[in-house]
Amino acid sequence: MKLWCELAWVGGDEPEHGVLIEIDGASIASVAAGAKPPADAERLPGLTIPGLANAHSHAFQRALRGRTHAGTGSFWTWREQMYALAETITPDSYLPLARAAFAEMALAGITVVGEFHYLHEGGNAMGEAVIQAADDVGIRLTLLDACYLRGGLDSFRDRSADAWAARVSNLRGGDTVRIGAAIHSVRAVDFESSKVVAAWATEHGAPLHAHVSEQPAENEACLEENGLTPTMTLAEAGAVSPSFTAIHATHLSDNDVTLLGFARVCLCPTTERDLADGIGPARLLREAGSKLCVGSDSQAFIDLFEEARAIELDERLASGERGRHTRRRPHRAGRAGGPRERLARRRHADRHPARACGRGNRLRRRPPRRPRRHGRRPLDCSER
Numbered sequence: 448m449k450l451w452c453e454l455a456w457v458g459g460d461e462p463e464h465g466v467l468i469e470i471d472g473a474s475i476a477s478v479a480a481g482a483k484p485p486a487d488a489e490r491l492p493g494l495t496i497p498g499l500a501n502a503h504s505h506a507f508q509r510a511l512r513g514r515t516h517a518g519t520g521s522f523w524t525w526r527e528q529m530y531a532l533a534e535t536i537t538p539d540s541y542l543p544l545a546r547a548a549f550a551e552m553a554l555a556g557i558t559v560v561g562e563f564h565y566l567h568e569g570g571n572a573m574g575e576a577v578i579q580a581a582d583d584v585g586i587r588l589t590l591l592d593a594c595y596l597r598g599g600l601d602s603f604r605d606r607s608a609d610a611w612a613a614r615v616s617n618l619r620g621g622d623t624v625r626i627g628a629a630i631h632s633v634r635a636v637d638f639e640s641s642k643v644v645a646a647w648a649t650e651h652g653a654p655l656h657a658h659v660s661e662q663p664a665e666n667e668a669c670l671e672e673n674g675l676t677p678t679m680t681l682a683e684a685g686a687v688s689p690s691f692t693a694i695h696a697t698h699l700s701d702n703d704v705t706l707l708g709f710a711r712v713c714l715c716p717t718t719e720r721d722l723a724d725g726i727g728p729a730r731l732l733r734e735a736g737s738k739l740c741v742g743s744d745s746q747a748f749i750d751l752f753e754e755a756r757a758i759e760l761d762e763r764l765a766s767g768e769r770g771r772h773t774r775r776r777p778h779r780a781g782r783a784g785g786p787r788e789r790l791a792r793r794r795h796a797d798r799h800p801a802r803a804c805g806r807g808n809r810l811r812r813r814p815p816r817r818p819r820r821h822g823r824r825p826l827d828c829s830e831r
C-alpha cells in the first residue's frame with residue numbers, strides 16, 4: 448500500500464512536500480520526501496502528521512467530564528467524586544466506556560495510548576476489557592497495570608506487591624498491546640513494595656510509570672514516612688531509569704529535577720489546571736535532560752495539542768517570559784548544559800514520545816489504520 452502526502456511532517460524543522468509512505472503488511476516500510484505521486488498511491492491532500500502518543504490516560508474518568516468542573520474544592524474533593532464513579536464500574540460496563548474514550552482519542556489523532564490502570568474489580572477482568580476496547584477501536588495500547596496497596600478503594604488494591612506481580616504476569620499482550628507496570632504513587636505503595644514492582648519491570652523489559660509529586664501533601668507524607676521526596680524514594684527503590692516515566696512531577700526539589708533528567712516526565716496540564724494542582728517545572732526538567740511527553744489523564748480534554756500548548760502558556764503566566772519552549776530551545780540548552788546534562792541528552796537522544804509507552808522505532812511498527820490528516824488545506828484543521 449502506498450500513501451502520497453501533499454505535505455507531511457516527518458520529524459524535521461519544517462513539513463516536507465510530496466512525501467511517499469510505503470506500507471508493507473502491518474509496518475511502515477519507507478518514508479521518502481520529494482516524491483512524485485505514483486499512480487497506485489492514495490493521495491492525502493493537506494498536512495499529514497504521525498500518529499500521536501497519549502502517554503497517560505485513565506479511560507474510565509471520561510465519565511467525569513461535565514460532572515466535576517463546577518463549584519469549589521481541590522484535587523482531594525475531586526478524588527472523592529472519582530472514587531464514587533469507580534465504585535459503579537464493572538467489567539461489563541467498562542468495555543463500552545473505554546471503547547468510547549479510545550474512539551475519541553483516535554478522532555483526536557492518537558494512535559497509541561498508555562492506559563494507567565488501577566481498576567481491579569474481578570482481578571484482570573477490567574484490564575481485559577480495556578484490551579478489548581483498544582482492539583475494537585484500532586488504537587495501540589500499553590496497559591500500565593498499577594500496583595495499589597493502601598488507601599483508595601478495596602477494588603483498586605492487591606494483597607501485596609508479589610500478588611500484584613503474579614496477577615499482572617497473567618495478562619497477555621499482543622501485536623498491538625503491551626503490558627507495562629506502574630506504581631500508583633508513593634501514597635498507595637510503600638518503599639519495599641515499590642522495589643518489587645521496579646524489579647518486575649526490569650525483569651520483563653516493561654515500561655514503568657508512577658504518579659509523582661502531584662500534590663504538596665504527597666511530598667510531606669513521603670518525607671515523614673521515608674525521609675525522602677517521592678522522586679528520591681522511587682530512585683532508591685530502583686524505579687528511576689530511562690524506561691521510567693514520572694507522571695505530573697509538579698512539586699519537585701532541585702535534586703528531584705536532576706534525578707528525573709535520566710527519565711521521562713509526562714505532563715497533563717489540562718487535568719492539572721482542572722484540579723488546581725499547580726504548574727510543573729517543565730523547562731527545568733527539559734534542561735536537566737528529561738524527555739517530556741503529554742497525557743489526557745482525566746479526559747477533561749482529549750487534545751494533545753492543547754496539552755502541549757498549555758506547557759508553554761502556563762509557564763508564561765508563571766514566569767513572565769514568553770517562548771519558554773521554542774522548538775530550538777533544546778539545542779541551546781544542550782550547548783549550555785554541563786557534562787552530566789549532555790550525557791543525559793545523549794542517552795535520551797530519541798524524541799519519539801511513544802517510547803513512554805514502550806514503543807520505539809517509528810518504522811517497522813504497526814501504523815495507524817489511517818494516518819491522521821489535519822486539513823484538506825494545511826490550516827483548516829478539518830478531518831475526514
Ligand SMILES: [Zn+2]
Pocket residue numbers: 503505563658694744
Ligand atoms: Zn493519572
